[in-house]
Amino acid sequence: MDDDIVIVGGGQSKFGKRKGLGIRELAFEAVSDLMNDFNMGIEDIDASVIGIAGEEFSGQGAPAAVVVDEIGMVGKPTIRVESACATGSAGIKTAYGWIKAGFYDTVMVVGVEKMTSVSSARATELMARAGDVRWESPYGCSFPGYYAIMASAHMKEYGTTKEMLSSVGVKAHHYGSLNPKAHIQKEVSLEEAVNSIPIAYPLNLYDCSLISDGAAAVVLTKASLAKKYTDSPVRIKGVGSGSDTMEIAHRKSLTSLSGAKEAARRAYKMAGVTAKDIDVAEVHDCFTIAEIIATEDLGFFEPGQGGPAALDGQTYIGGKIPINVDGGLKSKGHPLGATGVSQANEIRNQLLGKSYNRQVEGAKIGLSHNVGQSGQFVNVMIYDRV
């Protein structure tokens, strides 16, 4: 029998401005959290995949090795993966492939980033260099700037409003306020969000994800081995990926991410489900427009309907499709390498009914959508209970 791949453990550090903690301490905190409900020890894991987007933030060159050492995985096979903001899901996909290939039975994925030891202007500079440094970064387009360009096109084409954008941030802060591991636990009103300071028009402060420190970890194994590790495995039922042009100017569309549509198509096909079957989703809301576009690219709403649906509350628990009910990148935070792993961990918790006061009751099938840069890397994954 071809074995399914399952998640048998998950953990996350608190996200935030974690002064006094480096990448190793952050990773340690996430793995400790994972060990709380894990039936085996670190010695029962065969290999590790470490996701870290950039060494300039933490100052450590070849940063995966310090993480491996700190979490007690020395001597076992390891790799560092990087796909910008999609690093975490790239790590999970790598581990998935390793197990499927028969290299190892059980693999830990740790995603981590320490971002707040540099100034916000410096962090903005480092992230802007993930644009094309030959032709686009030399114009000082910040990372929010690329998504702001998409937002302006979306507003023109579909009549999406700043209020619609802001409503995504309001929801993020609502659920972040309920998540003790979120970077910010604070409700924000629509009025406050709409009138917050501009970052890159039309995106305001409350349209932009946070610069955060944090780590997350999951353990993957074969379904046939799962009960050694946990009573409640969650299956990775579908995986799909896509990519896009380096220069944003070269995209055929500025109102959709073609790589995300392709990733979704592949993931749905592999899982044998459609958008209608998804009960809860984690999407890459690095900016509010990114969430609106994601809900369209993933097929939850028709193109152009993502904005009105957000404003109408359709992405809250009880709405058509609950999205980012952990606070998302906007309020939970966005430590680049950790984000994709944290998404998988959140979906696992939702499917296991462990999300407390923000539980989507009866959630059976979950989806995560993790985007690197402005769409150059996309991984979509679909999960269910075995």
Add this chain to the structure above:
Amino acid sequence: MSSQETMKFGYVTYEEVVPIASEFAKYLEEGKIMGNRCKKCDTKFLPPRSGCNKCFSTDMEYFEVKPEATLRGFTVIHFAPESFSDKAPYIVAVGELENGLSVLAHLVGVTSMPDVGMKMKLVPQKISKDRIVYKFTKA
């Protein structure tokens, strides 16, 4: 051409200036926006590339791109990357030229919020002795 004379593209240089980029900048200095095309399969590139990503031929030839452009999307950068902090706010725009070619550049000379779909012109502008860019202006 000596290294002092090498014309650079953009306000900031993050990588080694390769010939395809300095040639492009040199053409800008002459007032020309030059793309290039693959002589084997006719794929067109703007900005130019040193080889064709369809057929891997490196037999390329330059062609001049007309400056007429249409605004596809824009942003006003208020919180800038560190090396642009003193320039904010500034408008970064994506504009479509002929043949579906499209580039990102600053949009200058507008007094009100730009309207996506508006007509623009892409013009070279020297910004210092050894630096040049192209910018969009209102048509």
